Amino acid sequence: xxxxxxxxxxxFDFTDIPQSYKHLKIVASLRSAAAATTCRLLARLNNASSxxxxxxxxxxxxxxxxxxxxxxxxxTAYIGIMPAASGPASSFDAVEIVIPxxxxxxxxxxxxxxxxxxxxxTSATQFTVWGMATYTVAAxxxxxxxxxxxxxxxxxxxxxxxxxxx
Numbered sequence: 001x002x003x004x005x006x007x008x009x010x011x012f013d014f015t016d017i018p019q020s021y022k023h024l025k026i027v028a029s030l031r032s033a034a035a036a037t038t039c040r041l042l043a044r045l046n047n048a049s050s051x052x053x054x055x056x057x058x059x060x061x062x063x064x065x066x067x068x069x070x071x072x073x074x075x076t077a078y079i080g081i082m083p084a085a086s087g088p089a090s091s092f093d094a095v096e097i098v099i100p101x102x103x104x105x106x107x108x109x110x111x112x113x114x115x116x117x118x119x120x121x122t123s124a125t126q127f128t129v130w131g132m133a134t135y136t137v138a139a140x141x142x143x144x145x146x147x148x149x150x151x152x153x154x155x156x157x158x159x160x161x162x163x164x165x166x
Contacts, residue, residue, distance in 0.1 A: 002014070003157070010147065013145045013146075014144045015142075017102075017144065019142070024099040026144065027160070028095040029157075031091065031158055032155060033154070035085055038081045051073040053074045055071055055132065057130065059081070079097065081117070082095075084148075088119065088120055096113065097112075106138055108137065112131070114129075146160060
């Protein structure tokens with residue numbers, strides 16, 4: 001269980017993940033300290049920053065599917081968007097990430113995600129994102145790092161918990 005205190009933290013870094021489970025699940029409540037309304041949430045597996053991430057996501061904004069994006073060969077996995085310092089006070093992103101079969105060193109590892117947050121006071125400013133990312137290196141996953149774009153901190157009261165599933 002990782003949490004951000006006063007001043008926030010640069011990232012949530014789950015290291016030395018035990019290889020004794022079948023799947024991993026991360027549940028998080030996140031907000032960025034960036035001077036913006038929202039900020040992108042990113043992830044790296046095994047601390048790899050090479051161009052080995054592919055991702056695809058769909059964003060529902062209010063009642064409209066507003067954005068479908070995908071990209072290949074990126075240096076990080078796009079997880080979604082989260083409220084930032086100029087967004088509504090006390091609004092945090094709810095995030096769930098699942099990485100199936102994370103111990104198998106013979107596979108590229110895909111993860112899937114669900115995330116949502118309140119971006120304002122109207123229905124048009126409510127966001128939900130569904131997506132997936134693939135780490136295109138055959139290796140067991142022993143480290144997962146969550147962080148905000150542009151070197152922004154994760155804000156105070158942000159929290160992430162890693163679960164091993166059997």
